[in-house]
Amino acid sequence: MxxxxxxxxxxxxxxxxxxxxxxxxxxxxxxxxxxxxxxxxxxxxxxxxxxxxxxEQQPEQQHExxxxxxxxxxxxxxxxxxRRPGRNRSAPDYLSDKATAAFIRRVLCPQQTGDKARSAPAPIDELLPPLTSRNDVDLQLYAFIAVILREFVQAWYNKITPDETFVAEVVQIIAHCTRTLEQRLRKVDLESLLFDEIPDLLDRHISARRASRHAIARPPTEVDPREVYHSLCPLPYLSPVPKPDAPETVTLQLENETAYRRILVQGVLAILLPTEDLENPCLTSLVGQILSETIIGNVIANKAAQPWLLYEGLSILARNVSEARKGEQGRRGDPGKSSHRRSRSELNSSSPSTPQPVAPLSSFAHRLLISALHWMFLAYALVRLLVTTLASASSFPRRTGRSSGSGSGGDIGEKGYMTSGAGAGDTSLGGSSLVEDGPLKVPVVDFRVWACIANLIDLRSRMPWLSGGISMVQLGLLEGPGRIASLDGALDRFLSHHIQSLFTPTHLPPLLRSLRAALFPNNAPGTPSLRPPSNDAELVALRHRTAALLAGLVPPRLYALYFSGRPPWKGVRGGEAVDSSPLDDSLDLFFGDEYCNKHLMYGVLELVLVRLMPELSEKQVGELMAERLGVMDPASMDRYPLAP
Structure with a gap:
């Protein structure tokens, strides 16, 4: 075994x-x-x-x-x-593309959300009709549409019936309008609209506000600044001028404004919608109500015209510019300079009794030499830019011709709705040839944006010699030898080419995302991030902060020279605060009245719509409806025509 x-x-x-x-x-x-x-x-x-x-090595104030x-x-x-928490802190979750697509799918495509058989959700461009030619822009636009429809349509419509066809038809109408607007937008001269025509409206608004504040009448005669402004910038639908002691004027003015918005939207829908959709009164009335009250009335007329919101917008803009400058200076700085500066400070702190030599910069001759070198380098850069412009101008496209939108003629002084010579009921834009072919283009050097900036800072009153010198240089560029800055000149082509490079569609999605975060935090019209002041003291404090931020964008010596009249050698000292009272007074003068701001907002809205849809300036709203439907619409009130 x-x-x-x-x-x-x-x-x-x-x-x-x-x-x-x-x-x-x-x-x-x-x-x-x-x-x-x-x-x-x-x-x-x-x-x-x-x-x-x-x-430990990095400074405490450096960003995460x-x-x-x-x-x-x-x-x-x-x-x-x-790494994920840091990224989530920089951008809210509801603004990401994935969360935005899920929100749109949940609101506008609930039947797709309830389908459990699909392994992966279909993309938005397969579920909804395209709004534009870019999917990233459509995603942000559909987020706005989803918020508006959920809060103002589905909130009451779902209580009546669970049918989802109505919301889908509303989305189809909006998509048809946006696609048509995109096609028309491609034909609009954006550089003339943004840098010439809209600044012209702002320039006239500033001039009218100054005239209304400094009236000719002497006490005891009293003049209402609003009446003076309204007489200089007459808009019929903002009549009568509302007065706090007369409540009937406030009510009548709001009724006229509401009727105007309704007629304006009727004209827009009569041009953009196809006939079969225009014949559906239920859909057109709902879409018209959303456009006239929710978008134009609530956002453009009411919120955008509030002085505190304009101050907040300027504060955010100034703060972003300051942070961008600091970041650019930090990227350009040499890392060895900080260590060298640190070693010098440690050496000075270790031997405080050692006498420091006087810096040569205190010498007037040395400062004069440095200043002369700076001016020489500036002159060299300008000459080099001029030579480069003349050499490369032949490769840029020509600018001759007319813009595609309708206009008021080639004279710059006749553009906009604030022409004092035109009556309140004048609806013509000049000759029919200009209406058909569009206004004459203007050289970039002669754009109204330059005159608007000079009017904003009151250049003619503070430094008339500088204003005259700039005017002489402008005239020499336009009419001097070679006419390099005239229409289609070498400098004009160069400037136009670089302006056109700014109008890229890649800038739209971030802009729409930021706008949605400001208007609809957490995809709902809840408590916004920007809260209005509760009293006049908070409004004044907000205006002071805005003026201080704007003053911080200007170098202290230049600010003291321009606004305080100090010579350069008596600039602002290190511990001395900059006096921002001139900017504070200007902000109160230009944007301190809500009623006057409404004139500006409606003027910009009318100008943009007329450039997109020239038919609004050629025919009355009733005529447009009659052409599309074959019957004159009695509800269209022709006493409110569109003034270009």
């Missing part, structure tokens, strides 16, 4: 291997896992120590995003969960 026992075990080695091998393999696996855990712990400790050293970009390469190997 004992001698025969080894032979079966020797002939069958597999059971022995099956018993012994797993134990050895498990032991080696446990050892490897333990070594991996220890190695991961050591690597994690090393990364934490390196990150701690980096945080800059610390992430300046970390050494080993930190890039950190797991994604360590």
């Amino acid at each position: 004992t001698g025969a026992a080894p032979s079966p075990r020797a002939n069958t080695p597999k059971p022995t291997i099956q018993v012994s091998a797993p134990s050895a393999h498990s032991a080696s696996t446990a050892q490897q896992q333990q070594q991996k855990r220890e190695q991961q712990k050591r690597e994690q400790q090393e990364r934490e120590q390196e990150q701690q050293r980096e945080r 995003t800059q610390t992430q970009t300046q970390t050494p390469p080993p930190s890039k190997l950190s797991p994604p969960e360590n």
Whole structure:
């Protein structure tokens, strides 16, 4: 028995291997896992120590995003969960493309959300009709549409019926309008609209506000500034001038304004919608109500005309420009300068009794030499720019011709709705040829944006010699030898080419995303991030802060020279605060009245619509409806024509 026992075990080695091998393999696996855990712990400790050293070396005021970009390469190997919180803090979750698409799908395509059979949700461009030619722009626009329909349509419509066809038809109508508007927008001269015509409206608004504030009448004669402004910029639908002591004037003015918005939207729908959709009164009335009250009435006329919102917008703009300048200076700065500056400060602190030599910059001759060198470099840069412009102007496209929108003629002084010579009921735009072919283009140097900026800072009153010098240079460029800045000249082509490069559709999605975050936080018209002041003291404090931020954009010496009249050698000292009262008074003068701001907002709205749809300036709204439907619409009130 004992001698025969080894032979079966020797002939069958597999059971022995099956018993012994797993134990050895498990032991080696446990050892490897333990070594991996220890190695991961050591690597994690090393990364934490390196990150701690980096945080100690960086200044305390540096932003968190800059610390992430300046970390050494080993930190890039950190797991994604360590980087995700920082990214989520920089942008809210509801503004991401994935969350936005889910929100749109949940509101506008609920039947697709309830379909559990699909492995992956279909993209938005397959579920909804296209609004524009770009999917990224459509995503942001559909987010606006989803918020508006959910809050103002589905809130009451779902209580009546669970049918979802009505909302889909509303989306189809809006999509048809946006596609038509995009086609018309391609034919509009955007550089003339944004840099010539709209600044012309702002320039006339500023001039009218100054005239209304500084009336000719002397006490005891009292003149209402609103009446003076309304007489200079007559808009029939903003009549009569509302007065706090006469409530009937406030009510009548609001009724006229509401009727005007309704007629304006009727004219827009009569041009954009196809006939079969225009014949559906239920859909057109609902879409018209959304456009006239929710968008034009609530956003453009009421919110955009509020003085506090204009101050907040200017504050945000000034703050962003300041942060961009600081970031650019930080990127351009040499990293060795900070260490050199730190070593000098440590040396000075270690030996405070050592007398410091007087810097040569205190010498007047040295400052004069530095200033002369700066002017020489500036002159060289200008000459180099001029030569480069003349050399490359032949490769730029020509600007001759007329813009596609309708206009008031080639004279710059006759553009806009604030022409004092035109009556309130005048609806013509000049000759029919100009209406058909569009207004004459203007050289870039002669755009009204330059006159608007000069009027904003009151250049003619503060520095008339500088205003006259700039006018002489402008005249020399337009009518001087070579006429390099005249229409289709070398400098005109160069400037127009660089302006056109700004109008890229890639800027629209971030702009729409920021606008949605400001108007509809968390995709709902809840408590906005910008809250109106509760009293006049808070409004004045907000205006003071805005003026201080705008003053911070200008170099202190230049600001003191222009607004305070100080010579350059008596500039603002290091501890002296800049006096922002001139800018504060200008903000109160230009944008301090809501009623006057409404004139400006409606003027810009009319101008944009007339450039997009020239038919609004050629025919009355009733005539447009009669052409499309074959019957004159008695509800269209022709006493409110569109004034270009």
